[in-house]
Amino acid sequence: LLELLIFILFYFFLKVKPQIQIHSTPFSLNLPELKSRIDVKYYTNSHQNPNICRFEYVLVVQDVDSFFSSMDASMLDNNNKTTTTIYYCKKKKPSKILFFNRECTCILLLIVTLVFSDDDVEKYFADAKTFNRHVIPQCESKKVGSASCIHVDGDGRIVHSRDLAKDSGSNKQMLMDMFLRGVIQDLKVMGKWDSYKKRWMSFLMVYSAAGPHHRETYPVMGFGKRNPSRQPGLLMPNPFFATPQWWDNLQSEHMALSESRPWETRKSVALFRGACGPGALPRFKLLSLNDTQRRFDVGFTKVDGYPSMVDCVRSLSAKSNNPDSPRVPKSADVDENKVQYVLKNRVLPHVPQSNFSNFKYLIHMPGSATGSYSRNLQYLWSHGSIILVWHHYAIEHYYHKLIPGTHFLIVDEKNIHEIIDKLEANPIIQKRLRDGARDFARTVLSGEGLITRWHSVFSILTKRQAEITDARRPPIDAACTCDPHLLSTRAFVECGKCSITHLKDAKFRKFLGVS
Numbered sequence: 001l002l003e004l005l006i007f008i009l010f011y012f013f014l015k016v017k018p019q020i021q022i023h024s025t026p027f028s029l030n031l032p033e034l035k036s037r038i039d040v041k042y043y044t045n046s047h048q049n050p051n052i053c054r055f056e057y058v059l060v061v062q063d064v065d066s067f068f069s070s071m072d073a074s075m076l077d078n079n080n081k082t083t084t085t086i087y088y089c090k091k092k093k094p095s096k097i098l099f100f101n102r103e104c105t106c107i108l109l110l111i112v113t114l115v116f117s118d119d120d121v122e123k124y125f126a127d128a129k130t131f132n133r134h135v136i137p138q139c140e141s142k143k144v145g146s147a148s149c150i151h152v153d154g155d156g157r158i159v160h161s162r163d164l165a166k167d168s169g170s171n172k173q174m175l176m177d178m179f180l181r182g183v184i185q186d187l188k189v190m191g192k193w194d195s196y197k198k199r200w201m202s203f204l205m206v207y208s209a210a211g212p213h214h215r216e217t218y219p220v221m222g223f224g225k226r227n228p229s230r231q232p233g234l235l236m237p238n239p240f241f242a243t244p245q246w247w248d249n250l251q252s253e254h255m256a257l258s259e260s261r262p263w264e265t266r267k268s269v270a271l272f273r274g275a276c277g278p279g280a281l282p283r284f285k286l287l288s289l290n291d292t293q294r295r296f297d298v299g300f301t302k303v304d305g306y307p308s309m310v311d312c313v314r315s316l317s318a319k320s321n322n323p324d325s326p327r328v329p330k331s332a333d334v335d336e337n338k339v340q341y342v343l344k345n346r347v348l349p350h351v352p353q354s355n356f357s358n359f360k361y362l363i364h365m366p367g368s369a370t371g372s373y374s375r376n377l378q379y380l381w382s383h384g385s386i387i388l389v390w391h392h393y394a395i396e397h398y399y400h401k402l403i404p405g406t407h408f409l410i411v412d413e414k415n416i417h418e419i420i421d422k423l424e425a426n427p428i429i430q431k432r433l434r435d436g437a438r439d440f441a442r443t444v445l446s447g448e449g450l451i452t453r454w455h456s457v458f459s460i461l462t463k464r465q466a467e468i469t470d471a472r473r474p475p476i477d478a479a480c481t482c483d484p485h486l487l488s489t490r491a492f493v494e495c496g497k498c499s500i501t502h503l504k505d506a507k508f509r510k511f512l513g514v515s
Contacts, residue, residue, distance in 0.1 A: 121456040124234040125464070130215055136465045137218045139202035141478070144214070146207040148173060151479075152458075154197040156184035163480040165496025169207030172223075174500040175239035176205060177482050181501075182243025183454045186447075192455060201461040206233065209372040219461070224373030228395045235397035236457070237450050240375040240512060244447030246505075250514065251382045251441055258357035258384030263434075268424060270361035270388060270416075272298040273351050274376065276312040277305045277368030282390050284316035285413045286365065287346040288338040295420050297359070299348030304368055313342050353514050357383040360430075361420060363411070366392040379514070381407075381441035386423060386433045388416065397453065401444050406436040 125131060139149035141161035146169030149161035158177055164170040187193040203219035206212045211225040212233030223238035225231040241247045274283055280300075287298055306312035318333035356362060362385045367374040372394040380387050387408040404410055411419050423430055443449065480495035481487060487494055500511070509515040 125460050139204050139218045150205050151202045153200050157483040157486050159479050159481045161479050163495050170497050172207040172239050174497045178501040179239045186451050196462045199467050209367050210370045224396050226372035226394045244450050248447040254382040261357050266360045268360050269297045270363050271359040272363040273301050275368040276300040276303045279371035280368040281319050283365050287342050299346045301350045313339050361386050364389045381437045387437050398444050407440045
């Protein structure tokens, strides 16, 4: 309602019509005739000129030279942040490039920040189109793809409405079971679980990488959204964080290793490893780039969704030549030179994460299955390296807190060579990005941050979700659990892959691909 009132006020009284059609993430934000990330940190009128406002901004890298000139040391304040002055005008539309005193409207920028507001928990549960204002229904068990209701009783015991042991998503289901048990245990230790002992809570968890696609009257959650502007649901931390405590220990190990490896001794090379799959077209573009300067140590380590690596690479080559074609690519579309180059030079062995801090640059790519999120990104921030994120639209729960130019840089096949060359020549920007990535790991992606997000969900569900009359169990028939107490009561059967949650640390790390 507030956004609507602001819009009406500015449109009718100031004749400012914000032309905003946003299909966006921090990695690719589309404004009319402009691709940029604008974060308004403060908004104040100048005493000298009431039509001037100041705000902090970061620009998505399109023109490499302009970007790095804007990050010149003379522009940095004591907090190592870049500021500029933007002029406010009532009638003129914003200029095509928001850069150094170009004319635009502060009003537009304020509305942009509303559009960029967090996909937060309170906003999600306040959506009148989805939920009853007072009572949120319990999750209903439906056999819909890689999804299952998760029921949590007052003691923090977890029941899954469907056993996905024989379906895609089964490993993620068990990792989520392990993750939630870790979160709940930490909440109990912190004394925050007592208020949840009144009732069962439940929600639908979508385990596919592409994310939720259907709105329901009960809570729907996922780990990522491939098309965030069109997909419903609340984003929660993916289960590959394992548990908050395990995650903090892993990050601490990586940070200690990174501090033992001086920047000057690291390889001036960008590292990437990942699978070849149906959604790996961006990965193919990276791997097939000309690399005469030997800037890249990038490669496929395995294949998913194809009979062989050859089949996968040939398919991606055909897609790259016809990216917008609805038809199935044919062999005539294949670039044999690129295929042979990738197969000969870019099929490489796995690199343990303990070796990531031997490299100055770490590249994050969209996922291999559908081109959606990839959990790889969460593992990159703690190595003291510079993070280069390939342009894409998919999001996870924390992406809105990432600031280009502070935590990472956006790259694609057109600018990645230039970006690395410019970084090599600018130690000030190197340090800024390395410090930004490390700070992000310590704050946003800490175990405490993961607990806080789930705590905010539980605090709403325990107050507003409909009570189950039978206090002993949720009304589901084909349910399973990994909880020892519930198994001892024989109220539920054991989930088919509970053994994943009992793996010892060394085997668990190998299972996740960490070691």
